[in-house]
Amino acid sequence: MNLIVAAVFGCLFFFSLVLLFVFYNKILEQKKILNKFKSKYNETAKRLYNADIQKAQLGEKLSFLLDMQTKYNNINKEFVSSKEKNQHLATKLAEQNIFMQEKLEYIAKSEKKLKFQFEQLSSEITKKNTATLDESNKKSMQNIITPMQTELKEFKKRVEYIYDKDSQDRARLSFELQSLKELNLKMSKEAKDLTNALKYDNKTQGSWGEVVLDKVLESSGLRLNHEYKKQVSLKDKNSKIFLPDVVVYLPDNRHIIIDAKTSLVAYNQYINENDKENKKRHLKEHINSIKEHIKGLSSREYEKLQEINSLDFVFMFLPIESALLLALENDVSLFDDAFKQKIILVSPSTLLVALRAVENSWRYEKQVKNINEVYSRAEKLYDKFVGFTDDMLKIGKGLDIAKESYDETLKKLSSGGGNLVNQVMMLKKVSNIKSKSDINKNLIEENS
Template structure:
């Protein structure tokens, strides 16, 4: 193998690896996007719950404020009553101070004592009422305080969950950005490499071989790569010939134009991308027309009246169809069948199934030939058995004739000899004739085998 071919093969292998890495990264980006959407939904739910808790907290806070205000009013009333009692006591003292100490001393002391007792009783009662009211207020406020504590705890948990969610979301976004950056780098490398015609052609051939191997059409039995045929206009060289049962051929061409599509993928704005996509469809139409003009079906006697144009990736096919819905009809009218990896695998698997049926039919023909040969051999063997049976019958007849001749002609003289010679003690045993005959072959196919199947 020459050095340039080694370089091209290595570059094509690297490009294939980059392309599959790009597919993996795109799938990973889709997974990360789903996780981001899920995390965003969870954050929105948490925010809704937090807003609801804040509403409840606001209601409880307003109620607590109202209770605090009522308690403060009760405290002010108690202070006013205590001030009033103190002022009344001072007024009484000032009033009786002017009277005669001797005359009114005892009365004033008694009055003051009674007044003091009365005011102390009033103060105790007022203090008791204030304590009771304060206790009642505390009883009312306690559930509110507990609810507020619960709300504060829930808010803290929500805040903690929010921080964790945002942390996880941040990590996910960072991972997504890293994956996007790596994907962009790999895509750029792939696009740059595929812009070279030789590398792009070699990559298309590798993709074609992978599809054929996946479909079970191995090179040594079902297809031939880079066959060529000379015509009046020059040498035609299809990328692959798929051999069909019965000696038929299907021509496959993988030289699809991809330059415009690669430019569309790397475009930075939508308008430029649409322009290059339109160019991709137009270039593909031109290539279809050029491939139809080559008329491969006229150069190969066993080829059907169509040629398969292989596009080495599903996006190349789908992008062209999005721009031109009548592309398939345009190609079929010119005897060109557009095939992506998926459709070509299906086509080749159908061809592989045809080869399997051809092999089954070939095995059936061999079995038929072996059966006919076995039948002829069995018929011949039956003839030999018939000959052996007839020979056995003749041997039995000869044996019986010999026994009859022995008994009629030899044994009587031998017995008379033993009668004359008394020293002979042993008697001649009696020999019985054989009455068993061989069995005839009765199977008709063994007696009269068909003439067309007799061994020559």
């Protein structure tokens, strides 16, 4: 009996051990599954974090572009308003010109009529005075009208030029905004391909970085030796000479200094390395290399150089988008640390956006100058018109005086009891003079 009980307990104990072993294996399998899910979760979280960083960066770029678009729209509205005012002024001037032309035609007709009447007078003195007055009036009118017509032509040409220039600028800006993304992708691809070809030659890498910088400057629309200059020789307060890569000139007599830094050794090693530990080491070296460049560039204190009115920071240009993004993704404080040292990290795309903003500010500056010039011409034209009206009134008074003199002379000639016409007619009648021509009938009728 005891043996049977022992056997039963033994079986139960063995069965318990088997169940315990099976349960333990199940727990291990569940733990492995849990670890896999945890690994996938961590990987997904990392991707989401990177995506958030990229989203924030893209959001900043989009916000900047939207801000620039808003500024452009405001400028465009102001220009349209100014253009409407100019058109309104041009219309008024055209109306005044038509009015004055009608007056001139009336005066010309009056002159012809007066000239015809004066030519009938027998008095040589009256003829001479009339001819002198007529010639003087013509010269005065010509001296007044000629400058007026010249001013109107110049004003019309200037308004048409500004309108055409504004249309061209708007079309070009629209095209540039559409091609910006394309250009950025193309430059990034070229930079990556060339970086792989350059490998470890730092000198060649530096020269290539300057070439990429030149390409960005050319694409921005700025002109060499006008809105920007290269390798400008500058001195500090101790007369030490510095040669920054590029100095960009702003409309308000401010400056932006750009310095190209190309250090791709660690970055290339990171790209071409497959081992995780080595990749981490190369990544750290890449970030440290950028930090060293930031420190060295900050120590130069370009913003304190003579003849430079800097914006208190310097652009440090890295020619490869992915190299800068890699460093920023793995060291989130890198950009802020650089900014504290008065350095702004820029890649081809971000620098291009900034330079396009500079180019737009120059374009706006030129538009403002053109508008001011139009206003100045309009003021001069208005003053000239006021002078013209004053001269016209003076001419009218002169013509009235001439008419009075003419009437007085005509009265002496043909009116009154002892007028010349009456005496000559009586002399002809008494002496029976036979002449080839007779006195004008109008004078005889007035005398009768």
